[in-house]
Amino acid sequence: MRNKSGNLIIFSGPSGVGKGTMLKSCLESLPNLRYSVSATTRPPREGEQHGREYYFMSREEFQNMAENGGMLEYAEYNGNYYGTPKAYCEELLEQGIDVVLEIEVQGALQVKKLCPDALMIFVMPPSIEVLENRLCGRNTESAELVCGRMAIAREELKAAYNYDYVIINDNLEQAVDELKAVIAASHCSVKSMKKFLDEVNK
Numbered sequence: 001m002r003n004k005s006g007n008l009i010i011f012s013g014p015s016g017v018g019k020g021t022m023l024k025s026c027l028e029s030l031p032n033l034r035y036s037v038s039a040t041t042r043p044p045r046e047g048e049q050h051g052r053e054y055y056f057m058s059r060e061e062f063q064n065m066a067e068n069g070g071m072l073e074y075a076e077y078n079g080n081y082y083g084t085p086k087a088y089c090e091e092l093l094e095q096g097i098d099v100v101l102e103i104e105v106q107g108a109l110q111v112k113k114l115c116p117d118a119l120m121i122f123v124m125p126p127s128i129e130v131l132e133n134r135l136c137g138r139n140t141e142s143a144e145l146v147c148g149r150m151a152i153a154r155e156e157l158k159a160a161y162n163y164d165y166v167i168i169n170d171n172l173e174q175a176v177d178e179l180k181a182v183i184a185a186s187h188c189s190v191k192s193m194k195k196f197l198d199e200v201n202k
């Protein structure tokens with residue numbers, strides 16, 4: 001017998017650390033885990049599709065959605081807004097499905113306040129140099145935008161103390177295994193099993 005709602009998972013780390021790469025692998029092997037597609041005002045990168053990587057919106061559309069209570073959280077990052085549409089997450093969690101939010105640290109702290117039981121995972125690079133190489137190597141941002149992202153990254157790394165788990169993405173396979181292990185362990189936490197325990201013990 002299982003009587004539980006899904007786990008809300010917050011997944012953060014500086015731009016270029018490998019969050020997207022790690023999640024892709026995890027989502028392929030964990031059928032009860034879904035990715036929350038965020039809204040953003042940043043322009044799409046080559047190959048990105050509306051509704052898959054992001055819901056791409058004008059600033060006005062984004063602000064309307066936020067003002068009407070449609071966002072679980074939102075934040076400004078390097079000159080653009082990013083936010084989590086609320087309805088999809090709530091629906092999945094209600095159905096017992098785990099939802100992962102790949103969001104930056106300001107938004108993560110907003111969610112933690114609203115949902116103190118959320119599982120908070122932070123991904124660290126093995127070093128700042130490796131991070132910069134990955135970010136430049138990805139070739140998705142201009143040199144100016146890479147500079148902005150690196151400056152934000154130095155600040156974001158200090159926020160890791162607010163999280164429950166830290167994973168170093170050096171060897172990708174090991175980092176993905178650790179991510180899966182942390183998610184599996186969270187399912188056995190007393191907080192996560194509370195509804196089930198209450199049902200058995202009533």
Ligand code: ADP
Nearest residue numbers: 015016017018019020021134138169170171172
């Ligand atoms: P993020 O989603 O955190 O911005 P990405 O997943 O886009 O980062 O990864 C940034 C770049 O680093 C990509 O080119 C990706 O292929 C590469 N990368 C990710 N993880 C590793 C790893 N463990 N070792 C080497 N390169 C990696």
Ligand code: 5GP
Nearest residue numbers: 038039074075077082083084102103104107
């Ligand atoms: P990118 O432009 O590289 O896709 O994302 C830039 C940063 O915004 C990353 O740190 C990413 O995790 C974060 N981000 C993506 N979606 C959201 C969101 O919905 N809310 C918040 N607060 N940050 C987000």
